[in-house]
Amino acid sequence: MIILGIESSCDETAASILEDGKLLSNVVVSQIDIFKSYGGVIPEVAARSHLEAILPVIDKAFQDANLLKDGESDWDKIDYIAVTHTPGLLGSLLIGTLTARTLAILRNKPLYAVHHLKSHIYSNWLDTNEAPVFPLISLVISGGHTQIIYMPEHNHFEIIGTTLDDAVGECFDKVAKILGLPYPGGPSVAQSAKSGNSEKYRFPHPTVEGLNFSFSGLKTAVLRAVQKECGVDISFPSHELKNLLTKEQISDFSASFQKTAIDILLEKLSHALREHPDVKTLVFAGGVSANAELRRLAGIFFAGSTLKIHFPEPKFSGDNAAMVAMACYYEIKSDVKPIDPYSLDISPRSEII
Ligand SMILES: Nc1ncnc2c1ncn2[C@@H]1O[C@H](COP(=O)(O)OP(=O)(O)OP(=O)(O)O)[C@@H](O)[C@H]1O
Ligand SMILES: [Mg+2]
Known part of the structure; x- marks a missing residue:
């Protein structure tokens, strides 16, 4: 069974x-290189860039897979097409879904519309010797989402916790902006934190009931602490704060913020595990799961338990199409039927369906 995956969310x-x-x-x-100078993604620019890149990227996937006939992509070898259909930026999603729909119709291939968060979870099945064992709990931590998802088996998802406001990745990105660190913020904060003291600043943990999260307060707590450290009040332009900070202060803020964010995630996970004692594996997913300190601290936090901890290969933590194809593979194995390429609904939704 050969699947072509396409991602452009x-x-x-x-x-x-x-x-x-x-x-x-x-x-x-x-x-990333386009948006570095802007400090964030501009949706219209992203959609145009997808439009330019998508067909050459698909051709390259055929070349790298060595699926060629007379030097051209050999479509006869493809059994299914899978595409990210939601959630994401509408213009960006449109390029991927329109491309996939058109190819499915022209090449007469069954089309699967795959939820982006499901794909992030399935990044854990890529290039691994030890696939996660069910039942499992997945912590999806990305630029747009922070969710705890219970999976009793393949392709069954129950969202048991979610952020009430900002996603944790978004919080890394916003803290990076406050500290004047380059886009994308997560890796920059992680890098800066390496030489910082994570005990230097104390930030409060939000008091959110149950398994839900809130990260907007943490971002504001960092902003207030930076303002205090710089001796300015809240009317001071936040984009100028970086000019008042030393490199050492930036590293200490990065490390202290990162430690707090990780502690919040791990505390909620241990709460979720207490409520689901049948769980055998804890699966991390999404861009923030690339964070090396999270990987280290999760190992320490759950050391001594029988729980298996699974992280995706760092190269599969961020957005990629391999995880889309893998999620599709398990949809097909779970007997999910393809969709009508003429009727694909891409209205952005966060829940996994
Ligand atoms: N090493 C890291 N430490 C912390 N955060 C990181 C790291 N690497 C990437 N991130 C963060 O991960 C996020 C990007 O992840 P991802 O690509 O999964 O999100 P997205 O696709 O934009 O959002 P979503 O998947 O929710 O639609 C960004 O917020 C980025 O700052
Ligand atoms: Mg993503």
Whole structure:
């Protein structure tokens, strides 16, 4: 079974080919360099960049997979097409879904519309010797989402916790802006935190009931602490704060913020595990799961328990199409039927359906 995956939900244009769960190719063209100078993604620019990149990226996926006939992409080899249909930036999603629909119609292939968060979870099945065992709990931590999801088996998802406001990745990005660190914020904060003292500043943990999260207060707490450290009041332009901070202060703020964010995530996870004692594996997913300190502290936090902890390969943490193809592979194995390419609904939704 050979699946072509296509992903374009935010600022990565990606295509991948998967044969029976084994990766044949994985092409990702990132728009990071375009958006570095803006300090964030501009949706219209992202959509135009997807439009330019998508067909060459798909061609490259065929080349890397060595699926060529007379030097051209060999479409006869493809059994299914899978595409991210929601959630994401509307213009960006449109490029991927229109491309996939058109190819499905022209090449007469069954089309699967895959939820983006489901794909992030399935990044844990890529290039691994030890696939996660069910039942599992997945913590999806990305630029737009922070969710705890219970999975009793393949393709069954129960959202048991979610953020009430900002996502944790978004919080990393906003704190990076306050500290004057470059886009994308998560990796910059993580890098700066390496030489910082994580005990230097104390930030409160939000008091959100149950398994839900809130990260907007943490971002504001960092802002207030930076203002206090710089000796300015709240009317001082936040984009100028960076000029008043030393490199050492930036590192200490990065490390203290990162530690607080990780502690909040791990505390909620232990709460979720207490409520679901049947869980055998804890699966991290999404861009923030690339964070090395999170990986280290999660290992320490859950050391001594029988729980298996699974992180995706860092190269599969962010957006890519290999995870889309893998999620599709398990949809097909779970007997999910393809969709009508003429009627694909891409209205952005966050819940996994
Ligand atoms: N090492 C890291 N530490 C912390 N955060 C990180 C790291 N690497 C990436 N991130 C964060 O991950 C996020 C991007 O992840 P991802 O690509 O999964 O999100 P998205 O696709 O934009 O959002 P969503 O998946 O919710 O639609 C950004 O917020 C980025 O700052
Ligand atoms: Mg994503």
